[in-house]
Amino acid sequence: MTAAVAELEDGLGTLAGTGNLLRFQLRRSRLYLLGWLAGLAGGTWLVAQSFPGLYPDAAGREAYALTVNTPAMRSMTGPETYIEAYGASTGAMFAHQMILWTGTLTAVMFLLLVTRLTRADEETSRSEVFRANPIGRRADLAAALLLAGLAAVALGALMALAVAALPGGQDGSAILFGLAHTAIAVLFAGVAAVTAQLASFASTANGLAFAVIGWSAFTAGVGNAQENWAVWLSPVGWAQETFVYTPDQRWWPLAFAGIVAVLTVWLAFALVTHRDFGQGMMAARLGRAEAKPGLNSATALTFRLTKGVFWAGIITMLLLGAAYGSVLGGADDMLEGLSETERAVLERGGSSIEENITATFVALNGLFASLFGLLIVGRARKEETQGRGELIAAGAVPRSGWPGSYLPAALWAATAATVVAGVFLGLGGASSLGDGSYFATGLWASLLQLPAVWALTAFAFAAFAWLPRLGWLRWLAWVWLFIVLYFATLLELPEWAQAVSPFHHLAAYPAEDVDWLSAALVTAAALALAALGYAGARRRDLSFN
């Protein structure tokens, strides 16, 4: 009896100071929380606002439903139950297309939040400052999880408000939509609380938790594509299985998320007292004592450091290409389901809808593939501001090697991503159209975008070389090109504003004939920008901190 009381008191003692810590953490995290909550709920609200206007009539939505009912599109959206309800409910269409993405972003928000309040603080010894005060061993974990819980409730309420005006719902649909996000949030807060105990470093803890997100997206994708049980292995899948806004709406799948959340939180609290402060349950893995022979130049280092971005680009563009390809088969039906404005976007002067859509898709693919080139250029700047490049720049390396090797690395990633997108657009298109010859068309159309991809990437590098502080320039350029590609006709942009975009100058093959002259000119512009970039890299001061 007394032993039990002592144990209980000990248990509560480990939580001493949680309240004060919670207030402090809330204050520290307020910008992070505000930013994420506003972004997630605000973005959802914007989309929810626009949906009824974009798809006003049931017939249009039903036609659209046909095009999304392919395995590839279901894997990127959700279960068929929603698709069947497209005609009856705008809300079902919205929930079908949104939950996978808002759910995944919610998971990202909460795992990063919990890691930064637990493992990251321990790694940087910030929490040593708290622990020296009268605060229990479990108090920082408890405070972090309480804060995450409050944020999860706030997010759920905001998400419910964001979709409250959507037509076609059942009783409590908006609340269920919000609750689904709260459930995902709490679950991933629990997952991150566990990975924070396992790993010794915030980056490892985040990596483990991101692997759970990857698992979640993968199993949901496979399960929805194949219409099988795999979706039940996915936390985001549980949210999708509520069939919110459809006539089959149900609440109980969220109970799985609740159970897993409770288990992970329990596990995290059990683990936290079984390890030493500053240590993880898993010892940090040791690596190679000596470098592989290949790691022998600044260029080799650059390619190694950007490997992660490279593969992220390949996988993303593989999925995007395949998804675009799979849509082509139903393009005629899709066209009927589109609003007037969307049809105008797709108009490229081709003789068939497939040709028009292909021309649009390959330009989009090129633009998205360029993102990864831009990200790699951003890495070069990071190496400079974080001082790591200094050791390399002090070696026998010319400026063309460091930071110059970031241009070939960026071009390589963007090019490979474009080619992969082309291959899978071709494969997906050939299969959905039932026409093997489309493979060559889709791939060739994608390859013809490469000059523009190179020009944009080389521009980013030149901007980095000459105006290193203005990192936003490359993102501004990207967004502008996106606007030109998507909205030029809608917004009636003047020709000069469109002429900035290298994609604008390339012929819209296969809707138009290949224009070799403009392809050559855009390639020349890319070369000129690259040369300008190298000249800048030679001229300017390197400012390491």
Add this chain to the structure above:
Amino acid sequence: MNAVIRTEQLVKRFGHVTALDRLDLEVAQGETHGFLGPNGAGKSTTIRVLLGMLRSDDGRAELFGADPWKDAATLHKRLAYVPGDVALWPGLTGGETIDLLGRLRGGIDKAKRDELLERFDLDPRKKGRSYSKGNRQKVALVAAFAADVDLLLLDEPTSGLDPLMGAVFNECVKEASAAGRTVLLSSHIMSEVEALCDRVSIIRKGVIVETGTLAEMRHFSRSRLRATLKNPLRGLGDHEGVHDLKVDGLDIECSVDTAALDDVLAQLAVAGVAGLTCEPPSLEEIFLRFYGDELAASGVPNGESK
């Protein structure tokens, strides 16, 4: 004498801030040269100009007789550099980083590398993110000392090292010097510079205010003198080589210009000396003399007195 490093009237500006204001620095071949100054005086900027990372706005900088801005890559084969705050790649191990840095100069002496890892007590299998500040510093130090180069540029290399490792570092610098390497050691740890350096340059606000051997510097500086006399002595305070004289009965205490020591001792002998101590100035005192006014501004009354 062959100068490995020579700057003449070197100027570097960052916007409105003049970081180097006509800086003259010369380091002869084979010497270990101390580069002293507080944070922000321009030590790192000088070294980065010498490394060709920053372009000078005026004046000249030479490394091995060549222009460090134009010929950076070629010159870097002959030197190794250790920054004051080493940032490592989180995903690369210490061993990989050391090998990479060695290969950038055309190869690494494996036996030397392993010996240095042993001496600095560094585990090369750990990832960059898991090293403490001192261990990150060791990674760069092992890479630098293992390199077969003519010049070592060390920018506050021992910040974060414990005293034991500081001693290993001192040994390594002495060995490098014995092997004929030129060393530029920027530091604000006086004992380190006193122990290692043949010559010293003191930098202040982007200008070299004093340069020379320690013996030369002492000669132009003041010794601390305490004496107990047998008879009272008058007129000592009037001597122009005597400063901060305090008289307490027969006990006197003052600072004396090295050039005036002869004279002052002769006067003391006339009064009769019961006890006498005379300390040459430490490098720290020499250094602080150049910063007297800044210390006064920070509320330290007199830079020279202890």
